Amino acid sequence: MYAYDKYDHALVNARVEEFRDQVNRRVKGELTEEEFRPLRLMNGLYLQLHAYMLRVAVPYGTLNGTQMRKLAHIARKYDKGYGHFTTRQNIQYNWPKLSETPDILQELADVEMHAIQTSGNCIRNVTTDQFAGATADEVADPRPYAELIRQWSTFHPEFSFLPRKFKIAITGADIDRAAVKWHDIGLVVKKNDAGEIGFEVLVGGGMGRTPVIAKTIRDFLPEKDLLSYLEAILRVYNEQGRRDNKYKARIKILVDALGADEYARQTEEEWQKIKDQPIDFPAEEAARIKAYFAPPPLQVLSDDVPAVDELAKKNFLFAAWLQNNTNQHKVPGHVNVTISLKPHGGIPGDATAEQMDLVAALADEYSQGELRISHEQNLILPHVAKKDLPAIWTDLDEAGLGIPNAGLLTDIIACPGLDYCSLANARSIPLAQQLGKRFDDFKRLQDIGPLKIKISGCINSCGHHHAGHIGILGVDRKGEENYQLLLGGSGAEDASKAAILGPGFDENGIIDAVEKVVAVYLGEREEGEEFLATYRRVGPQVFKEAVYDAR
Amino acid sequence: MTLVNLTGIQAGDFSLLADDHSPEEGAAVAVPLSRLTDEGDDFFKVAGPVGAVLTTDTNHADLAPLMNKLAFVVVDFPAFGDGRGFSLAVRLRKDLGFKGEIRATGPVIPDQALFLLRAGFDTVEVADERAEAFKAALKRFDSFYQTDYTGQVSLAHARHKATEERKAS
Ligand code: HEM
Numbered sequence: 250m251y252a253y254d255k256y257d258h259a260l261v262n263a264r265v266e267e268f269r270d271q272v273n274r275r276v277k278g279e280l281t282e283e284e285f286r287p288l289r290l291m292n293g294l295y296l297q298l299h300a301y302m303l304r305v306a307v308p309y310g311t312l313n314g315t316q317m318r319k320l321a322h323i324a325r326k327y328d329k330g331y332g333h334f335t336t337r338q339n340i341q342y343n344w345p346k347l348s349e350t351p352d353i354l355q356e357l358a359d360v361e362m363h364a365i366q367t368s369g370n371c372i373r374n375v376t377t378d379q380f381a382g383a384t385a386d387e388v389a390d391p392r393p394y395a396e397l398i399r400q401w402s403t404f405h406p407e408f409s410f411l412p413r414k415f416k417i418a419i420t421g422a423d424i425d426r427a428a429v430k431w432h433d434i435g436l437v438v439k440k441n442d443a444g445e446i447g448f449e450v451l452v453g454g455g456m457g458r459t460p461v462i463a464k465t466i467r468d469f470l471p472e473k474d475l476l477s478y479l480e481a482i483l484r485v486y487n488e489q490g491r492r493d494n495k496y497k498a499r500i501k502i503l504v505d506a507l508g509a510d511e512y513a514r515q516t517e518e519e520w521q522k523i524k525d526q527p528i529d530f531p532a533e534e535a536a537r538i539k540a541y542f543a544p545p546p547l548q549v550l551s552d553d554v555p556a557v558d559e560l561a562k563k564n565f566l567f568a569a570w571l572q573n574n575t576n577q578h579k580v581p582g583h584v585n586v587t588i589s590l591k592p593h594g595g596i597p598g599d600a601t602a603e604q605m606d607l608v609a610a611l612a613d614e615y616s617q618g619e620l621r622i623s624h625e626q627n628l629i630l631p632h633v634a635k636k637d638l639p640a641i642w643t644d645l646d647e648a649g650l651g652i653p654n655a656g657l658l659t660d661i662i663a664c665p666g667l668d669y670c671s672l673a674n675a676r677s678i679p680l681a682q683q684l685g686k687r688f689d690d691f692k693r694l695q696d697i698g699p700l701k702i703k704i705s706g707c708i709n710s711c712g713h714h715h716a717g718h719i720g721i722l723g724v725d726r727k728g729e730e731n732y733q734l735l736l737g738g739s740g741a742e743d744a745s746k747a748a749i750l751g752p753g754f755d756e757n758g759i760i761d762a763v764e765k766v767v768a769v770y771l772g773e774r775e776e777g778e779e780f781l782a783t784y785r786r787v788g789p790q791v792f793k794e795a796v797y798d799a800r
Numbered sequence: 801m802t803l804v805n806l807t808g809i810q811a812g813d814f815s816l817l818a819d820d821h822s823p824e825e826g827a828a829v830a831v832p833l834s835r836l837t838d839e840g841d842d843f844f845k846v847a848g849p850v851g852a853v854l855t856t857d858t859n860h861a862d863l864a865p866l867m868n869k870l871a872f873v874v875v876d877f878p879a880f881g882d883g884r885g886f887s888l889a890v891r892l893r894k895d896l897g898f899k900g901e902i903r904a905t906g907p908v909i910p911d912q913a914l915f916l917l918r919a920g921f922d923t924v925e926v927a928d929e930r931a932e933a934f935k936a937a938l939k940r941f942d943s944f945y946q947t948d949y950t951g952q953v954s955l956a957h958a959r960h961k962a963t964e965e966r967k968a969s
């Protein structure tokens with residue numbers, strides 16, 4: 250993991266002092282709320298329905314046990330004993346007091362964390378594959394690049410007041426777990442024929458009311474040119490992105506207006522002018538940062554662990570957990586463990602301080618002190634020896650964290666919705682809870698197999714419904730909460746936009762509709778075929794008939 | 801209003817030329833770009849130092865023909881969140897090689913002081929009661945993660961300066 254040097258420490262500490270000063274000026278009335286707003290937003294502080302909400306960055310979703318314990322401590326001391334892990338690999342606290350936020354930021358700075366650029370119209374926390382550096386299917390660990398981008402984008406003198414927020418995601422694996430095609434900029438680490446590292450660069454992805462899948466503007470950008478090329482993309486956007494209408498201000502709208510080819514051309518033209526300036530990191534800096542992400546010293550072990558097989562034979566829940574919640578590590582005999590934060594009937598992504606402490610302890614004992622947060626709002630122990638799985642699962646299960654549903658129907662993404670959010674049309678969390686109760690049968694879930702449900706309380710799409718195999722969107726119908734059903738989306742390497750199936754439903758109706766969709770899938774699927782593949786093969790009509798004709 | 805000097809440049813003392821007025825002989829005047837592009841050589845001969853007042857939506861390419869005639873430039877921010885002003889200053893320094901004073905006017909806020917400086921601004925016109933906050937904000941950070949076009953080199957380079965110098969010698 251990256252560790253701060255004296256410069257990083259100085260910057261983050263100076264930022265805390267700056268924010269303390271800003272909060273003081275606001276409290277004294279020297280800053281109006283309108284003036285304070287962008288400043289607090291640049292420090293992750295939102296005003297929500299009931300209270301302030303603080304969003305803390307977990308850069309590219311990687312953290313250590315000590316940092317997780319600090320997050321637990323903050324939940325206990327400054328909040329109501331829990332935190333919410335988000336789809337952008339961050340954590341949110343829903344009940345901090347304005348006057349205490351500078352203290353929270355100082356506590357974070359003490360463990361090399363911050364809330365910088367977790368909101369506002371700037372370059373946000375870069376996200377990546379939750380298994381980065383620990384998975385068998387990767388070209389290179391994307392996190393050194395994410396860290397280089399983090400530093401470059403922090404307090405950027407030119408790009409801190411963009412037309413709209415700006416999200417960059419990077420993956421180094423064939424399987425895209427970071428939804429790079431749904432981001433303002435998506436980067437895919439690649440190797441060219443000469444074996445050199447570079448990036449495929451995509452621009453203009455985004456959700457919201459105009460869902461767009463990003464387009465490739467460069468097939469292979471050499472590693473050393475990363476930052477100057479990003480600068481060129483951002484300059485074109487900062488100058489030409491729309492500022493007259495907030496809903497048309499994202500880069501996706503500009504890319505659409507200019508055409509991806511023209512966007513690529515303008516980027517290239519600007520890049521040629523700047524690529525030889527010392528904007529890019531020198532090789533020494535890349536090496537310095539990569540050294541922090543050196544593979545942990547794991548021993549090669551056997552993948553055959555009789556004790557694991559025995560427990561799996563005796564205990565169906567463990568067997569399901571083993572299948573769903575573990576992923577092959579690049580070092581034999583090891584796995585990445587996904588700790589599901591999706592208990593049936595619970596709030597997706599929420600964790601209590603006690604749970605965070607437990608996970609931190611498990612990381613220290615079994616996972617080289619390292620943890621990850623996934624964009625699917627789960628926690629990851631990235632470097633676990635297979636032989637330790639029974640002990641880990643037993644500890645997790647006792648704390649309500651042994652839920653074997655990673656990647657299954659109840660591993661739902663849901664935005665905060667009407668329970669917290671002032672923009673919401675409808676509640677999202679209760680819907681996820683209802684679905685958890687309706688499908689509270691692990692044998693059945695196991696039979697249904699991989700299926701991603703994503704729920705947003707309004708068209709802003711914080712719950713990624715456009716990318717859901719099954720997407721649910723809350724709309725307002727004559728003052729009533731109403732839910733639209735969408736099918737066929739994907740956030741992975743085969744990204745696709747989900748399509749609305751037909752008229753919306755009330756809260757009970759939408760749960761029934763999901764059940765019918767699942768029944769059609771079970772009837773139509775071929776041997777070993779997953780939900781999305783079946784939907785793509787048979788098309789929406791059969792689903793439509795089943796969902797609407799029976800009404 | 802107070803003028804905060806970010807770079808220590810010799811700040812210009814000029815006034816905004818009213819729309820229907822001609823410049824007095826030798827007077828330092830700031831003139832909206834839309835008017836300047838229509839003015840002929842006579843205008844520049846009569847006036848003293850001439851500067852252009854730019855809106856943030858100005859395309860930097862439109863400034864190229866004026867480059868050797870302008871003594872200073874004023875970028876007028878309609879709102880502090882209009883980040884185009886920063887790119888405009890960058891363009892002036894980087895693409896147009898402009899060496900004169902670049903001034904920011906409009907509702908920019910103290911917390912932008914360093915961003916303004918690093919984008920290429922020399923001076924900012926601010927409400928009197930804000931001058932101190934602006935000056936304090938300038939001292940907030942002393943190292944930076946980006947190379948900019950004012951000569952600041954990124955930490956990524958600064959961290960290895962010793963090595964780079966060794967290699968060069
Ligand atoms: C409750 C307060 C929240 C508010 C008011 C809010 C507001 C918004 C708005 C207005 C957008 C659309 C932006 C645009 O298209 O320009 C958006 C997008 C988004 N938000 Fe939120 N959000 C909230 C909470 C969250 C949370 C908790 C998460 C993560 C769990 C989240 C993740 C996202 C994501 C991933 C997008 C989609 C970005 C895209 O369009 O590509 N938001 N949010």
Ligand code: SF4
Pocket residue numbers: 664665666667670671672673674677705706707708709710711712
């Ligand atoms: S999708 Fe809408 S309701 Fe949900 S959090 Fe975002 S803005 Fe709020």
